[in-house]
Amino acid sequence: MSRVRTAVAKGLRAVLGLMLLLLGIAGIFALPASFASYPVVPSNEGAPRWVRGAYHVHTTRSDGRGSPGEVARAAREAGLDFVVLTDHNDFKPPAPAWVDGVLLVPGVEISTSSGHLAAFGMERPLEGVRQWMPPGDAVKAVAAAGGTAVLAHPVQQRNPWKDDASAREAPGFELYSADTFFRQAVSNPVRRLLPAVGAYLGNPGHGVMLLATPEPEPGARFLELSRERPRIAFCAHDAHGLPSYEAVFESMAMYLLPEQVPSPLPKDASQAALLVTRALGSGRALCAFRALGEPAGFALEGMDPERREARVGDVLQVRVPGSPEEGTVRVEVWGDGRLRPDGRSVELTGEGVVQVEVWARAPGRFFGTEWRPWIVPSPVRVLPRGPGI
Template identity: 30%
Template sequence: MRPIRKTILITAVALGAAVVVYIGVTLPSASRTLAPVQPTTVFGAFHVHTNRSDGSGSPDDVARAAAAANLQFVVLSDHGDATRTPDPPFYRHGVLMIDAVEISTTSGHVVALGLTTASPFPLGGEARDTIEDVHRMGGWAVIAHPDSPKPGLRWRGDTTGADGLEWLNADSEWRDESPTSLARTIGHYLIRPSEAIAGLFDRPTASLERWDTLARERPVVALAGVDAHARVGVDGSGDFRNATTILARPSYLDMFGTVLQGIELSQPLTQHAADDAGVILSALRSGRTYSVVRAIAWPGRVSFTASHDAMTWAMGESVSTDQPVTLQATAPEPDDAIVVLLRGGEEVASGQGSAVYIHNGAPASYRAEVRLPGRTLPWVVTNAIRVGSSVPPPRTAIPALGTTVVVKALDDPTLWAIERHEPSTGELTASNGEVGLAFSLAPGRASGQYAAMAYPLSGQDRFDAVTMTLRAEPPMRVSIQWRVPRGVDGDRWQRSVYVDATPRTVTLDLQDFAAVGEGLATTPSLDLVRSLSLVVDTWHTRPGSAGRAWISGVSLVTSAPSTVR
């Protein structure tokens, strides 16, 4: 037996040595250390989770790790529905902490920044509605991990209204790696944690192309999301609140060594949290910021400007002129840095340490990348400068037709009927041409609670849209739905509308309704539609909530001549 044991031992030692050698040979290069920056250059982490949602550490833990990583700010983005009042900006361990929220929508996740108050109702549902609500509350919205390999995290809808997107998300890059690659990375992580994580980053071509396409039409800021959780957890319920943390890794400190946002300020931060947060959020919102892959080299600086005559514009700005404009990007170090200028995603100029291009043509969006030899992932990515273009008017949240003709007025208050989920309650009232719905959703966990009022339709009318006047107390989102009878609940197409105490007249285009569920046509067949409903449900109303909504002046309309009935 001894020879066998000896053989096994020798084999095990040899295999172990081979693994060590393999890990050493394939170990990512250590991050290159560059010259210190001035106090007016600050760096921070965008998109960080704490134990208020699916992270393992408290905000204090995050701040302590950020201080150890020499960061100046962190943007927290715990999962939520914006009904929690955001924490005011605060300094902790010398780091400015800014509270944001990551909201789940039917199209993907949106990070809402700049909110200062709680929403009176849960934000979520369709992305266009969530973004509209964020804007109405004074915030701005960034699409998170738009091209994640995980289908449930990938962006699946229209980007209309979004103010920005993540061109890189550190928590998404590992999801398309092979088991062998992940196993190798674990070995690397034990030696160079941040570099090992960043070693999984590929050039996010799809997200960059998405951004370049959007930037041709309007200003869109691009940020790199750390998406740090410091957590490996087990979650069998699908609810992050029930997950069990089995390992607080990769740590916040490790993630803060991967990718960050840099901002060039006109003066150093004042250490007054509210004022400094305003400066940071303004820079992020306007695109006066660039991303740096810290695991490649650190710290990183880049200058990107446009100039014409004696005027100069910085990244994030728009240049409205038909005259030639000089675009220049410069990276002071390292010496082997290659600076690339891109127009609409296409390379137009490059050079070692600097690149220059003269714009003299159609409107375009320009950005810069700084690349280092042997890397497919850009080390630095700037935000864009738009030249010779004007910002198109934003699409209205409630699209309206031009001249409309009433096809049929739904003006008989006696035809409205209550529909509800037991034991939720609903009661109808009619007065002065308005029909009111007084509702109370059953308390407990969300389990399909709703209250609705429905008006019957014959399927004989031809229309393009529906117009109505709405008001409600308290402020809420109500769902306007077309229903085709089938099964228990029927097939439904819905469009939600924000309403408050001020009467609001809206015209909802039939084409702008979205199917509820999978496998349905984009729009309902008018021959089969049997009711129009106003619905209050848990998409935008908490279980246990009560309120009132009123509707009046409801008409089916068309943009083509028709007979009024």
Template identity: 25%
Template sequence: MYTYRGNIHVHSKLSDGTRSVEDIAQIAKKAGLDFVCITDHNCFAFEKTGYYDGLLLIMGSELNKKKHHYLALGISNEIKTNCDNPQVVINEVKAQEGIGIIAHPCEKGSNVMFNGASFPWTNWDVYGYDGIEVWNFCSQWKDQTKNKREALKNLIFSPYKPITGPCKESMAIFDKVSQNRKVFAIAGTDIHSPQIGPWEILSYKQLFNALNNYVLTDKRLPKDALEAETVILDSLRKGQSYFAFEVKHLAKGFNFWISDNKDTFGIGSDLCFKKNLKAVIRLPRNLIAEIYLKKDGKTIYKAKESKAEVKVNERGIYRVEVWEGSSPWIFSNNIYVN
């Protein structure tokens, strides 16, 4: 498998971000990313998809306005907003064979920022979406802000302090939906980087070095940008990915699979239950942290180690969380044992 590190849910000058697509690509390249997914609000600049100095820039769109924000990747035509009936938007993305991700579903907002504005997802009768953004950097930063003094202090001295891990409500929804069908989870930065004078607030550089997604592919990315986009999106659709908060440590080199002593089944896989299954977890560079193996959303194993091997005695949906004390680090997508 090949591993590619990227940032999903990014805004540019094409909507309400502060940097051009070209500037964003340059900053992402310096941050060591392999790809970036730009999802400007109801913007359809697909022609800008391409390689920029070796970095793959994928142009998508964040659909809808007042609520039910939906990230669309891999589409090729404009899609009209429909905030009151998001199923129509989901269906249109599906008709274009794109990938659709429910954005910041449990966003609450803060009375001291943006007049308390929030953009939650409230209609859970919908179907056909591919993924859920269970962790949104800017939404969490906003939700955790209690007053203007605290916001200013954090921006100047500790910009990552409000970031405490995936949204618990969103993760619970992800685990529940996973019981019925395959769905993948992502972490999004939702970068806008507003400027106050010469200062960028929560800059592209800061967030590209903070919260990223790792996509696992079966082959190297092709040199053709559209073919490379297809490889990345197909792997996302299959749930072959994990995401990480990388302020302390990069997450490249993390491994999680289930083995029957003959074959191995990686993140995103389906396999039939049989005897002698075991879950294998390896942390990058043999770093020691708290490893949690989750089955159907509940912890079944916990250890402070650099690696773990755990017997899989039951059918279920398995994923891994890695924490350093109270600090979040790595979160895998599911392996399905049927």
């Protein structure tokens, strides 16, 4: 018996020692995090305010930590106008409602046999939808109800989208996912998770931003699918309450263009929700990691803005908002385009698709800096050069 007690005591001391070591390592990152300064790009005075909100949020109606009311309060504190709630398999969500000045928009995340499908904007009831249904049937059901289907965390190791045929039918794609960022950090605890946890202790917003380290796989898959038909890029909060709703809401948001949605939103919740969901489903909304700066004033010019199309040989102009200091902002280009030496013009080099994003030099671990995505619009389809053009 004494040997058992001794072994247990040694085991407890080892676990306690490991926990203290990990807390000590995390604490190393807490102090410099308190000096991290946001936003990176100050907004221009008098710039119009765009309607902004959170997409893909979970509450106590599924596996979230906060009630819808608590989520609304967190969104209000973070300065958001709307939240798209997507509780798991919540096939009869409440109607749109204003709660504490925030519009709660109903949606759902459907668990199919090949992955998770987020959906919103349904104008009619979802017919025949159930858990673990075939993925293609789920995509068709959302379309039949007048909604927008989005592949949720489609390249995530834990819950990827595994059916190629239905992936090619869903219009939406979560290009960046806060939950995926967190799971990537968990798989790399020393290099990514501990710095983020430590920074979170000293500066919650900075801790969340340290998690925002994109991997190449989602972008490559997104471009592949976008070559076949127009796609909509989403930044998904996939918020469950840990990290806190408010910290995640302060880190990024989906923004709606003022020509599509007025600010403030209409007082009628159903009318406001219709405007929000149509704008999100149009492909003209954009994502911004708002901790880095507000995107109001951003523009991608030189294309058909409604269809998001241009032709081979055209040149897109990137208008960067705010007053960035030299060397703090850069344009990133993937697909069938190349950035010209001026750093703001994108020449379309071939038929297909081009993804243009604005990245910013953000506070990193300790006192360094790291490049992170800032403004993320949906891609532009590049059509062949027509005769006589």
